Amino acid sequence: MRLEPTPIPGVHVVELEPIADERGAFARTFCWDTFAQAGITFDAVQCNTSLNTKKHTLRGMHYQQAPHGEPKLVRVTQGRVFDVAVDLRPDSPTHRQWFGLELSADNHQSLYIPDGCAHGFITLEDDCEVFYMMGAPYVADAARGVRYDDPAFGIDWPAAPAVIGDRDAHYPDYTP
Numbered sequence: 590m591r592l593e594p595t596p597i598p599g600v601h602v603v604e605l606e607p608i609a610d611e612r613g614a615f616a617r618t619f620c621w622d623t624f625a626q627a628g629i630t631f632d633a634v635q636c637n638t639s640l641n642t643k644k645h646t647l648r649g650m651h652y653q654q655a656p657h658g659e660p661k662l663v664r665v666t667q668g669r670v671f672d673v674a675v676d677l678r679p680d681s682p683t684h685r686q687w688f689g690l691e692l693s694a695d696n697h698q699s700l701y702i703p704d705g706c707a708h709g710f711i712t713l714e715d716d717c718e719v720f721y722m723m724g725a726p727y728v729a730d731a732a733r734g735v736r737y738d739d740p741a742f743g744i745d746w747p748a749a750p751a752v753i754g755d756r757d758a759h760y761p762d763y764t765p
């Protein structure tokens with residue numbers, strides 16, 4: 590596997606390097622040392638999966654408030670999603686900027702989202718499964734979010750959400 594930087598410091602696309610043979614292929618999906626060589630200490634402590642029944646289901650944009658910031662490595666194990674990270678670090682040169690890409694079971698790509706960034710996605714077909722490796726434990730009281738359509742970020746979603754939770758639809762406008 591290899592990490593490809595994005596315009597947002599710390600946000601990386603993880604590309605697999607499958608080893609093919611007559612049975613198919615084998616690929617490493619996470620390697621602590623490879624992340625460390627990229628300057629990232631990612632000590633995964635929890636794994637999660639989200640099951641999304643309908644096309645154009647939107648989840649996000651979520652993060653955990655300091656000191657419970659949660660870096661995460663996200664991959665799609667079934668279907669296709671448009672996955673987005675938003676930089677919420679006031680001292681970052683890309684504060685308020687977003688980065689998005691299609692993650693799918695077919696392209697095998699992952700997105701690494703560092704602490705200080707919010708994460709969300711919209712599904713691009715029915716029955717999408719999204720797998721997370723989390724770099725910090727879940728702390729319900731620290732759960733925070735920003736709105737997917739907040740003009741502060743101008744995220745260019747490929748579609749409007751057909752399914753979205755009430756909490757996600759009504760986060761207040763972003764204030765750093």
Ligand SMILES: Cc1cn([C@H]2C[C@H](O)[C@@H](COP(=O)(O)OP(=O)(O)O[C@H]3O[C@H](C)C(=O)[C@H](O)[C@H]3O)O2)c(=O)[nH]c1=O
Pocket residue numbers: 637639648649650651652661708709710721727754
């Ligand atoms: C995140 C999380 C949630 N939960 C419980 C809390 C709720 O009772 C239920 C659903 O939680 P929530 O509505 O926050 O699930 P999502 O909207 O999919 O949230 C996730 O999706 C966005 C896009 C992310 O990037 C986050 O990792 C994560 O917040 O699972 C847990 O028990 N443990 C957990 O780690």
